[in-house]
Amino acid sequence: MKAAMLYGIEDIRIEEMEIPKCEGDYLIVELKKATLCPTDLKKYYGHKDDVEVGLNEEGPYILGHEAAGIVIETGENIKNFQAGDRVAIQPMISCGECHYCKMGKKNMCLNLLGVGGSAGNFGDCIRLMKEEGIGGCFATHLKVPEQCVIKLPDEIDYAAGSLIEPLADVIHSINKVGVDENDTVVIIGLGPMGLFHTIVASYHKAKKIICIDIDDERLKLSGKLGADIILNSSKEDVIQGVLSLTNNIGADKIFVTAGGKAQKSCVEQALAMVAKEGKINLFASADINEEKLTVSLNDIHYRMVTLTGTVGFEDKHAEEAIEILKNKHFDYNLIRNIEYPLDQIVEGIEDYGKGKNIKVGLDLSK
Ligand SMILES: [Zn+2]
Ligand SMILES: [Zn+2]
Structure with missing residues (x-):
């Protein structure tokens, strides 16, 4: 697989690496489209205290949490998804056991981490990638637990699917x-x-x-x-x-x-x-x-x-996001209005919000 690795502040390098091993409660998604988020920019520019510390102590990391793709492999415990399913990434990784998780409010989870460093302590997110292979979406492949995928109806293409997370928020x-x-x-x-x-x-x-x-x-x-x-x-x-x-x-x-x-x-x-x-x-x-x-x-x-x-979202909000995108209530190209190949991610980050650009997309197949 190919990934954009963040080594330090304003230091991203495109690298080839092994696809993480898939087992148990996990699946591997071949990502097709991603979209940049201000959260990624804050990390890239080091605007959060825990970024530099995390990278120094734990090593490089893959950012990105707004994405969609196709399942290519499932662990033996996965019942609801199979290879070939089109999915969007739901980036919150909740523990399922704390006070808030039991109420169905995973966005309030006391042990919350996020795909691509989108939630929780940044160093903890990097450790999750080192130990379990769960990183971020600025890559051609992503390993995630089942809670992090949402099925995409046929009417929603991958680029629109990569907007489900911000829309659900x-x-x-x-x-x-x-x-x-x-x-x-x-x-x-x-x-x-x-x-x-x-x-x-x-x-x-x-x-x-x-x-x-x-x-x-x-x-x-x-x-x-x-x-x-x-x-x-x-x-x-x-x-x-x-x-x-x-x-x-x-x-x-x-x-x-x-x-x-x-x-x-x-x-x-x-x-x-x-x-x-x-x-x-x-x-x-x-x-x-x-x-x-x-x-x-x-x-x-x-x-x-x-x-x-408000912060994050619950399952019911993602369902409404899917409804809105399915009904084509708006032209998503007005929001995600420029796209770069993964290799040019740095240009994409630098162009975010500049001039007429609103949200910058990434094509992960190029
Ligand atoms: Zn986001
Ligand atoms: Zn929890």
């Missing part, structure tokens, strides 16, 4: 606060995940979708994906904008998808434009130094505002 976010035809929805931040929120909110038939960003191109694109109104926060007062669009009532459901240093001020905007009994979901992660937020206690009490967050 967003469906979790939308369903956490619930969106229906009575809701005015605001989405703050139009990275790929903000654009996915626009798509899913429109799938849920929100009454009005207002998208906020500083980039006119992204705002225009959100219009194609379901936004009714777009507001550029670098050019106008978006709090006043939302209030005047809602007769001074405010928005029912607000999703903050802008992360990092921008997040705190976006949440403050959300609190200033939310309706009574409105709900705000924090989708993205904040700056590494974890900014603290000051919240008015009377917003929570008298105005009955809900402030919550």
Whole structure:
């Protein structure tokens, strides 16, 4: 097999290696398409504390967790899959035994690890690859436990299948606060995940979708994906904008998808434009130094505002992602709008989000 090995910060090398041995509860997937995620970029650029330590102590690692392919081998305990099955990767590796796993909330697992280092301590993920051969998706082959594959219906091609993970994350976010035809929805931040929120909110038939960003191109694109109104926060007062669009009532459901240093001020905007009994979901992660937020206690009490967050997804959210992709509710090429061969992964990483690029795909067969 061929893999993109991360040796250190900004140091990826394409290497040939043996396909891991398949036994017991595991399967081998020949991967066809993958998609890059900001989580991969954070690792590549060393924006997380545990990356350099993990690589130094445990050795090189294969990133990547958004992918789809075909099962080529199954261990003797696998009953529900067989060679030839088309599958998408579900990257969360949960223990199945802790308090949260028993409730079906594997995204909250106390011992959670992730394919391609997408969850848990990075060094622990590398050890899982060294000891059991379970690495990441920027490779032609992947060994995974059965819990990490989802069957792909024929209507969904491999490139679309590689978007099931990020889409399921967003469906979790939308369903956490619930969106229906009575809701005015605001989405703050139009990275790929903000654009996915626009798509899913429109799938849920929100009454009005207002998208906020500083980039006119992204705002225009959100219009194609379901936004009714777009507001550029670098050019106008978006709090006043939302209030005047809602007769001074405010928005029912607000999703903050802008992360990092921008997040705190976006949440403050959300609190200033939310309706009574409105709900705000924090989708993205904040700056590494974890900014603290000051919240008015009377917003929570008298105005009955809900402030919550989501991470990862549950099985039911992946099922809805499959429904949306199967129904061709949107053209996924508008989101995954550029693709590179695996050999050019570094170019792909460098081009992520640049200019008109939204999500960068990888063709793993080249
Ligand atoms: Zn992802
Ligand atoms: Zn668990």
